[in-house]
Amino acid sequence: MRCMYILGVSCYYHDSAAALLKDGVIVAAAQEERFTRKKHDTSFPVNSIKYCLESQKITINDVAYAAFYEKPILKFERMLSQHLQSFPRSFKTFLSSMPSWFSEKLRVASAFRKKIGYKKDIFFIEHHLAHAAGAFLISPFETAAIVTIDGVGEWTTTAYGTGDGEDIRLAKEIRFPSSLGLLYSTLTAYLGFSVNNSEYKVMGLSPYGETDKSRNPYYQKIKKVIDLKGDGSYRMDMKYFKYHYADRMPSEKLCELLGGPIRKSGDELTQRHKDIAAALQLAYEEALFAILRHVHNETKCDNLVLSGGCGLNSVANGKILKNTPFKKFWSQPDPGDGGASIGAASYAYNVILGNKRNFVLRDAYLGPGFTTEEIRRFLDANGIKYTEFKDEDDIVRTTARLIMEDNVVGWFHGRMEWGPRALGARSILSNACNPKMQEILNLKVKHREKFRPFAPVVCEDDALKYFDCDRPIPEPTDFMLMVYPIRKEYHKAIPAVTHVDGSGRLQTIRREQNRMYYDLIKEFGKHSGIPILINTSFNIRGEPIVCTPYDAYKCMMGTGIDCTVMDRFLIKRADNPQDMWNSEKYAKD
Numbered sequence: 333m334r335c336m337y338i339l340g341v342s343c344y345y346h347d348s349a350a351a352l353l354k355d356g357v358i359v360a361a362a363q364e365e366r367f368t369r370k371k372h373d374t375s376f377p378v379n380s381i382k383y384c385l386e387s388q389k390i391t392i393n394d395v396a397y398a399a400f401y402e403k404p405i406l407k408f409e410r411m412l413s414q415h416l417q418s419f420p421r422s423f424k425t426f427l428s429s430m431p432s433w434f435s436e437k438l439r440v441a442s443a444f445r446k447k448i449g450y451k452k453d454i455f456f457i458e459h460h461l462a463h464a465a466g467a468f469l470i471s472p473f474e475t476a477a478i479v480t481i482d483g484v485g486e487w488t489t490t491a492y493g494t495g496d497g498e499d500i501r502l503a504k505e506i507r508f509p510s511s512l513g514l515l516y517s518t519l520t521a522y523l524g525f526s527v528n529n530s531e532y533k534v535m536g537l538s539p540y541g542e543t544d545k546s547r548n549p550y551y552q553k554i555k556k557v558i559d560l561k562g563d564g565s566y567r568m569d570m571k572y573f574k575y576h577y578a579d580r581m582p583s584e585k586l587c588e589l590l591g592g593p594i595r596k597s598g599d600e601l602t603q604r605h606k607d608i609a610a611a612l613q614l615a616y617e618e619a620l621f622a623i624l625r626h627v628h629n630e631t632k633c634d635n636l637v638l639s640g641g642c643g644l645n646s647v648a649n650g651k652i653l654k655n656t657p658f659k660k661f662w663s664q665p666d667p668g669d670g671g672a673s674i675g676a677a678s679y680a681y682n683v684i685l686g687n688k689r690n691f692v693l694r695d696a697y698l699g700p701g702f703t704t705e706e707i708r709r710f711l712d713a714n715g716i717k718y719t720e721f722k723d724e725d726d727i728v729r730t731t732a733r734l735i736m737e738d739n740v741v742g743w744f745h746g747r748m749e750w751g752p753r754a755l756g757a758r759s760i761l762s763n764a765c766n767p768k769m770q771e772i773l774n775l776k777v778k779h780r781e782k783f784r785p786f787a788p789v790v791c792e793d794d795a796l797k798y799f800d801c802d803r804p805i806p807e808p809t810d811f812m813l814m815v816y817p818i819r820k821e822y823h824k825a826i827p828a829v830t831h832v833d834g835s836g837r838l839q840t841i842r843r844e845q846n847r848m849y850y851d852l853i854k855e856f857g858k859h860s861g862i863p864i865l866i867n868t869s870f871n872i873r874g875e876p877i878v879c880t881p882y883d884a885y886k887c888m889m890g891t892g893i894d895c896t897v898m899d900r901f902l903i904k905r906a907d908n909p910q911d912m913w914n915s916e917k918y919a920k921d
């Protein structure tokens with residue numbers, strides 16, 4: 333019997349992506365930025381789609397349906413209404429936003445036709461339904477409460493409902509302009525970081541501020557901005573915002589409220605900025621838990637799935653089960669807009685077409701992979717010097733030794749991860765026990781702001797010894813979506829991954845998900861006494877995570893990464909000519 337392929341697409345806002353379902357199973361998914369090397373690329377994901385099709389050795393003619401992650405007409409209607417309401421203040425932004433609507437955002441079907449030759453049916457799925465489907469339909473739950481929170485979809489900014497089998501119902505919603513996601517982004521802009529990119533930096537900054545509500549001088553001020561009702565619904569006081577009519581997000585009133593101007597990127601981060609970040613995180617968590625408690629009360633369901641960009645707030649996620657009556661929690665590796673491409677395709681397959689759910693997402697390895705022979709050909713064709721490992725044992729033992737010796741190791745194995753986090757396929761690994769490692773990593777490759785922590789990876793069976801996780805450990809921990817306290821007695825043993833408040837954004841790994849990664853961590857533990865590594869993404873600051881052997885090699889040679897363990901090959905930076913790393917000589921394939 334012929335297989336049914338459904339292509340899910342998200343694009344034109346941020347993080348465009350494509351996902352391919354084969355008879356309801358996600359067989360491939362990737363973000364466009366990994367191919368174009370343009371971070372948060374918003375363009376129509378031609379390369380991601382090409383990868384998805386090639387991975388199954390099919391053409392676009394084999395795709396039965398396509399699904400898009402929003403309804404552009406509804407979104408356009410919201411844009412028009414928002415500009416009309418704010419006229420004439422909004423006129424300038426209105427003029428500057430219109431060309432992209434007419435050239436691409438309202439011409440999605442034409443892009444499918446012209447860019448990839450797809451002429452069949454496209455299902456346009458409401459954005460928060462796509463988020464909801466991308467969380468629930470591939471979760472392990474038969475029934476669950478669903479909560480979606482992001483900046484804004486068409487009109488919706490927060491929604492909740494239930495999932496039951498193949499049925500998804502969103503019961504209530506909060507509409508634009510009130511938006512928890514846009515509140516977080518506005519304060520991100522106020523603190524001098526880039527919107528839709530650096531919200532997680534503000535989250536990382538927050539523990540440096542005063543985390544006691546009664547002592548934080550900004551907590552009550554930020555509470556003035558959100559009118560949080562007893563039922564978890566909320567309204568924003570829009571005098572503190574400008575995003576509904578201007579390019580800038582914080583208003584003059586917000587600057588007045590917080591007692592100072594918008595911080596310029598690069599200016600010193602003072603205690604005041606840190607306290608504002610802490611107050612924002614506290615206010616976000618309070619609103620989130622109020623929503624979740626209300627949703628539990630309404631749905632009487634103990635399973636929760638969370639989606640939308642706010643689902644990336646791993647600090648809040650790690651506190652959900654302690655602060656709400658929910659007993660189980662699940663999220664996919666990419667709860668943001670990229671992940672809505674999976675949601676759109678799954679919604680089409682299970683809800684619109686009425687097929688039974690038959691897939692649970694257990695790991696994030698949905699991106700491109702390269703065979704040993706493909707990698708060997710790349711290395712040989714470019715005269716790159718390498719040594720070949722004897723077997724998997726050799727890879728594990730040698731890499732553990734290199735990490736013990738404080739080398740910064742690129743780790744390139746198997747299929748690339750889906751979602752924003754590196755999870756052991758395109759990672760940089762190093763020694764979590766060395767108190768200098770954070771500095772070394774920053775100096776050699778990452779060049780991050782000093783306040784940002786590095787993340788630990790631990791085998792799931794060791795996690796409870798070192799981390800104060802919920803029990804059983806929620807699966808989103810596998811996708812680095814939960815921050816948990818590190819047990820006090822280990823703070824000094826793993827200083828490189830212990831954040832200022834004693835927490836860690838850990839990744840847990842099970843052997844069936846990634847055998848060599850798991851064995852490597854265990855092997856490192858045999859020598860160091862602590863089976864925990866630093867796992868950070870394989871990229872330079874400001875660039876997307878590497879995808880191909882070429883990207884990985886280029887990244888290593890352009891930074892201070894000491895060596896890369898790529899499949900069966902060990903490539904040392906010192907063995908290869910420094911001046912040729914970006915030469916045209918290197919073949920990309």
Ligand SMILES: [Fe+2]
Nearest residue numbers: 482640641669
């Ligand atoms: Fe979204």
